[in-house]
Amino acid sequence: MGIADDAVEIRARGWRTLAALHGIIDAALEKDLSKEVGLSVVEYTLLDALNRQDGWHMRMAQLARATALSPSATTRLVTRLEDRNLLSRVLCADDRRGIYTELTPIGQDLYQRAKPIHDATLERVLAQAEEQPELAPLARILHQIPAS
Amino acid sequence: MGIADDAVEIRARGWRTLAALHGIIDAALEKDLSKEVGLSVVEYTLLDALNRQDGWHMRMAQLARATALSPSATTRLVTRLEDRNLLSRVLCADDRRGIYTELTPIGQDLYQRAKPIHDATLERVLAQAEEQPELAPLARILHQIPAS
DNA sequence: ATACAATGGTTGCATACGCAACTAATAAGC
DNA sequence: GCTTATTAGTTGCGTATGCAACCATTGTAT
Numbered sequence: 001m002g003i004a005d006d007a008v009e010i011r012a013r014g015w016r017t018l019a020a021l022h023g024i025i026d027a028a029l030e031k032d033l034s035k036e037v038g039l040s041v042v043e044y045t046l047l048d049a050l051n052r053q054d055g056w057h058m059r060m061a062q063l064a065r066a067t068a069l070s071p072s073a074t075t076r077l078v079t080r081l082e083d084r085n086l087l088s089r090v091l092c093a094d095d096r097r098g099i100y101t102e103l104t105p106i107g108q109d110l111y112q113r114a115k116p117i118h119d120a121t122l123e124r125v126l127a128q129a130e131e132q133p134e135l136a137p138l139a140r141i142l143h144q145i146p147a148s
Numbered sequence: 149m150g151i152a153d154d155a156v157e158i159r160a161r162g163w164r165t166l167a168a169l170h171g172i173i174d175a176a177l178e179k180d181l182s183k184e185v186g187l188s189v190v191e192y193t194l195l196d197a198l199n200r201q202d203g204w205h206m207r208m209a210q211l212a213r214a215t216a217l218s219p220s221a222t223t224r225l226v227t228r229l230e231d232r233n234l235l236s237r238v239l240c241a242d243d244r245r246g247i248y249t250e251l252t253p254i255g256q257d258l259y260q261r262a263k264p265i266h267d268a269t270l271e272r273v274l275a276q277a278e279e280q281p282e283l284a285p286l287a288r289i290l291h292q293i294p295a296s
Numbered sequence: 297a298t299a300c301a302a303t304g305g306t307t308g309c310a311t312a313c314g315c316a317a318c319t320a321a322t323a324a325g326c
Numbered sequence: 327g328c329t330t331a332t333t334a335g336t337t338g339c340g341t342a343t344g345c346a347a348c349c350a351t352t353g354t355a356t
Contacts, residue, residue, distance in 0.1 A: 007291070008267045014290030015173060015270055019193075022170040023216035025163060040342090045167075060305060068171035070344050075306055077342090097304045097351045119156045122163055137293045142162030143155070145285045188312090208335060218314050223336055225312090245321045245334045 017138050025125050032121045037114045042067050047111045050103050059098050086110060169283050173273050180269045185262045190215050192266060195259045198251050207246050234258060
C-alpha cells in the first residue's frame with residue numbers, strides 16, 4: 001500500500017470521525033433542546049442564524065443555506081415556526097418575490113432561553129468527546145478555529 | 149465579554165463549521181453515490197463497515213452504531229439492502245436473538261465499484277473546502293487524524 | 297407593449313427517520 | 327423449575343426531508 005493509498009484511507013477515516021462526532025453532538029442537542037424548550041436542532045439553528053442578523057433581513061434562500069436544507073424544507077420549517085408565533089414572514093417591498101423573516105418577541109424570548117441549554121450541552125458533549133481517543137483529535141480542534 | 153463567554157462563542161462557531169462541512173461532504177457523496185451506483189450515504193456506510201469486518205460478524209446494534217442510526221432505521225436499512233441482494237441476514241447460532249449480516253458477492257462487487265467513487269468525491273470536496281477560509285482549518289485536520 | 301427567460305418560494309408525492317409499543321429469546325431470582 | 331427482568335430486533339405511526347413540478351414576480355429582448 002503506497003502513500004497515495006494511505007492518504008485515501010486517512011481521508012476516509014477522517015470523514016468517519018467527522019460524521020461520528022457530528023452525530024453525537026446533533027443527537028445530544030436534539031434531545032436536550034427538544035426536552036427543555038421544544039425545539040429541534042434545525043429550528044434552533046434557524047433562530048440562531050436570524051438572531052445573529054439582528055433577527056431580521058434574511059431571505060428564504062439564506063436561511064436554507066444557514067440550515068443546510070433544501071428550499072422546500074426551509075419553507076416548511078419557517079411555516080412551523082410561524083405557526084408557533086416565533087417568527088413572521090415579511091414581504092419584501094422592492095422585490096415582491098422575496099420574503100424576509102422577523103423574530104417575534106416570543107421567538108426572541110425562546111431563543112434567549114434556548115441558547116444556554118444549547119451552549120451547555122455543546123460544552124458537555126465536547127468534553128466527553130475529548131475523552132475518547134477516536135474523537136479527541138477532532139473535538140479539540142473545535143476550540144481553535146479562528147473567527148473569519 | 150469575558151474569556152468564558154468567548155469560549156462559548158468559539159465552541160458554537162466550531163460546531164457550526166463542523167455541521168457545515170458535514171453537510172457539504174454528505175450532500176456531495178449522496179449525489180455522486182446515488183448517481184453512479186444507486187447507493188445513499190448510509191447505505192454505503194453500512195457496506196463499508198461490513199467490508200472492514202471481512203463482510204461478516206456484525207450484529208444489528210453494531211451496524212446501528214456504525215451508521216449513527218436508530219435500531220428501527222437499521223432494521224429497515226438492512227431490509228432494503230437485503231431486498232437488493234446486497235447482503236443477507238444470518239441467524240446467530242449461539243444466541244438466537246442475534247442476527248449477523250453477510251455481504252453477498254453482488255454486495256461485495258457493488259462496494260468495490262462504489263469505493264473509488266466515494267474516495268474521489270471525498271478528495272474533491274475536501275480540496276474545495278480547503279479553499280474556503282471558514283472551512284479550511286477544519287478540512288485540513290481530516291488529513292491529520294492518527295489511526296487509533 | 298408583448299413575449300420569453302430567469303429568479304424566489306411553494307406544493308404533491310414518495311421515502312427515510314425516530315419514538316414507543318411490541319415479540320422472541322436469554323438470563324436471573326427464588 | 328417457574329416467574330420475572332433484560333436484551334435483540336421488528337413494526338405502527340407521525341413527522342421531516344428532497345425532488346420535481348408549479349405559480350408569481352422580475353428582468354430582457356424584440
